[in-house]
Amino acid sequence: MQSMTPIPRDPAPSRLRYRLQRWMLTPGIRHGMRIGIPLALIVAGVAGYLADQGRRDGLVQFVADLRASIEERPEFMVELMAIDGAGPTLAQEIRDAVPLEFPASSFDLDLEAIRATIAGLDPVQSVRLRIRPGGVLQVDVTERVPVIVWRTRAGVSLLDATGAHIYAIPNRTERADLPLIAGEGADGAVDEALALIAAAKPLKARLRGLVRIGERRWDVVLDRDQRILLPPDRPVGALERVIALSEAQDMLERDVAVVDLRLANRPTLRMTSDAVQEWWRIREINGSGQ
């Protein structure tokens, strides 16, 4: 009769199950189960799939095809390059410097590199590039304006107001309208040269040009080989003094070879040798005894 009633089930966990459950409830293990194991499975799956070279190549090919199919849509194709703000010679120069084969996908155009190339050209002051709707690569160029002619031993070239080289010309008469400077390092002081030329406006008919001496000061060269030697600092003021003197006493009209203003408190004149001979002769006539 005793076995009629079943033995009641013991709800107590075995020691092993108890320990296992406690181990599983440890926070580190719990997180490992929730995050670590799914992550490991995903990584293992991906690694297993990519272990085969053929599948890897196929995947790379698929991505490349997808990319090409998007890039080669007509919306992204660039048909031509339009250049604004440049003369015909500069435009041709730009086209030569940027060799592009049209039509090209706008994804393949490295606008930054193209911009750097164009900005690297001498006559270009600044450039803006953009791809206009309709497949046009728009190049907006601002050219440098030549303001002065610089003669060196190598040749004659044009400079802009900042002294940047624009391009060479075969001879000075091609741009006779622009003033002339010469001498080594003259391109570094173009602004000073322009100020001097502006100040020498009264002498404009006689002005031949400016010469940079020793990369530090200017000589003003007039016709009849007259020279005005200017000091390194405040040359404009010195030139104005000479002009004022000349207008008052017609100094420059006389037979003077050099007006030396390098020392401000000791201006010096040098006469031509003929004038000196003449002066000696006149002195002898006037009073030989003195």
Add this chain to the structure above:
Amino acid sequence: MADFYHTQRAMRQMRRQALQRGVIAILDVGSSKTACLVLRFDGIGRLSEDNSIGSLAGQSGFRVIGAATTRSRGVQFGEITAMQETERAIRTAVQAAQKMAEIRVDHVIACFSGANPRSYGLDAQTELEGQVVTEHEVARVLAACEVPEYGTGREVLHAQPVNFALDHRSGLSDPRGQLGQTLSVDMHMLTVDADAVQNLVHCVKRCDLELAGIASSAYASGISALVEDEQELGAACIDLGGGSTGVSIFMKKHLIYADCVRMGGDHITSDISMGLGIPAANAERIKTFYGGVHATGMDDREMIEIGGDTGDYEHDRRRVSRAELIGIMRPRVEEILEEVRIRLDAAGFEHLPSQQIVLTGGGSQIPGLGGLASRMLGQQVRLGRPLRVHGLPQAATGPGFAGAVGLSLFAAHPQDEWWDFEIPVDRYPKRSLKRAVKWFRDNW
């Protein structure tokens, strides 16, 4: 004397670690059920948004995140009698509570009801070294307490300073920082059988848990079942458990007396089982459904199927009236309450200003018990349920969980014990060395 000081101190250290980690388990090893609560501590004493004290009056520092109970086997009179069975019961409860909490707990605070608790009142008086009472002075006066001979094989479970007196001012709860000449202390010490504690420690260790504290169940249920003013003014808490009935008396928010009667609900069940000749499981079921202590005329007519599974129709269809059942239960309940009365008288409960008695524990759910108890124990009797704590499941809010809930309050807000204070330096063997040197000098 110093070794229990050190073991208790080690447990206190363990509890501090557990509180830092934020998760601790409460284990109530009772005679009829083993309950486990998992508490999570998330900061202390946060006020609610409108800066008022929350509904739990500052008890909301923790939250119950897991609760489980299982039937105890191998525990009688609140003491472990079969280690394997108890270990399995603890494992079941802890595993279920951990599963509910979804976190692993390593530290556990346990309570048990039996093991012959005995209360001692100690006192000591010392002259202060300086003018101001410092922590060191408190430790010194506590160490000066004359510890009575509580016998070998006993261990100190609680030793709480109940009252401090400075010169002629008594009733100080915290004398630190005050000025005076003489400091005296009254201390309550509770000792239990060391074997019972050792068994419990062993069982807990076998479950891979660290014991972070141990308390008497009578004390724990008093914390949760007595409301604050009852603890302050003086009240007795009677925890009618399965195998034993705990008695604890509180005064000024301190336990001043604890004892236990080695009778409880299981004895009522066994009386029913013997008296009616039915299995214990049936007797337990009948007790919970139809039990009572007051027979009325209606109860004579209410017949109860008492069942049986012998296969004999006549035997299995026996019926008794509810009055008969009550007639079996009542003498045993009266006997338990008599014993409680004796304990209260021995403790001098009638001299307390307030005579409040609170009945709690699973046995307090017998209908009519309140009336019977008020006739036997005094007029001011009420049935107590444990304090409501955060996150406690509805199933664990009954009076049977007073011990477990009280233990969680004990874990969150422990009262000062003797071992919370540093042992004074002159207690160390350094002193004996000094004395040896002195003896040497005197004699040579």
